[in-house]
Amino acid sequence: MASLRVLGHAFRAWRRNLRWAKHEPETPYLADLLSGAPVCLHVGASDGRHTYVMTQVAPDATIHAFEPSAFTFQVLRTCMAWHGIARQVTPVHAAVADKPGELLLVTPKKMSGRMGRAYAFVAEQAPEGAARPDLQDKGADLQPTPVVTLDDYCAQNGIGRVDFIRMDIEGAELRALEGAKGILDRDRPHVLIEIHPTMLQARFGGSAEAVVELFRSRGYRMFALDGGRLEERDSVVPDLPWKDYFFIHPARAARLPDGVFKARMAA
Template identity: 80%
Template structure:
């Protein structure tokens, strides 16, 4: 039986999903990416809100939702059960990186005293000083979490095609993508990726440019929201601690649903 705290968080997420409240601004664009029976990887699933949206815009979608936090994983499973989407969504309690094993999940404690679960990230060891370079935190919680590699996970579970990847993992994006190059090369999936330049540099010894090179080297085109307008970009938006970017491969443009991405890719 889930704890009262899990049930409280799950209820808030369930209610927001039912009323389409407080979704991220990129969420409506999933309908312009997904149709038919797509196979989706939701990496950093949290309470599963993007997984839920995927099931609504593509009712035959098959989704694997990866979440490293033990608490958030319980929330995710509860939301999946309440929405009755368990036949479509498979929750996986794991972080994603470029090699399997175990890492630490670092969750900052906000100045309000609450845990900043949305800002949690994986690390080899507990950081000294502040939990993150881009937050004013008052401490941190550290817990171990299992780690999987997407290429190996898909091979082991018979996932022979991936159509879409949603990834929001607080700076670990390069490591996760390095473990998914087989999927990128084989399937050219659409990707919605939150990129964290400061976290990449300060906690992972990487960069936003290195993340972009993964897609540039494979011929992807990149899009981002500028206000309420979707624009094509070749560089990251400067001055932001994080931002979501869409990556679409030209070889998949003809199979896109009618919508803004299909129109932009044809231009």
């Protein structure tokens, strides 16, 4: 049975979804990318806000939602059940990286004393000093979490096609993408990914440039919102701790519905 804390967090997420509140500005663009019956991977699903949006803009979608936090995973499952979309969503209690196994989930404790669950990240060992270079904290909670690669997960579960990937994993994006190269090469899925330059460098030995190059070397084109306008880019926006970017492959352009992405890809 879910704890009162889980139920409280799930209720807030469920209510926000019903009110279509506190969604990120990229959310309205998902409808252009999820036509038909797409197979979607939601990596870093948290309480499932993007998972919920996917089910609303694509009622025939199949979604695999990966969440490493034991607490938040319970929130995710509860919230999806309340929305009545559990048949579309397969929740997976795991982090995603470049090799399977186990890592630590590091959840910073905010200066207020509350858990910074939105800032949690995976690590091989407990960080020394501040949990994150971009956040003041009062220490961190450490929790072992299972780890999968997206390529292995799809192979083991008979997923022969992936159409869309949403990824928000606080700096681990390059490692997760390294474990998804088979999917990227095979399916050319649309991708919406939050890139964290500071965390990539400080905690994962990577870079935002390496993430962008992984896509561009495969022929993907990169887009980001500038105010309310979708603009094509060849690099991340400088001096931002994080930002969402769309990556669209020309091989899928002809199948896009009429809309802003199809227009941009035709330019």
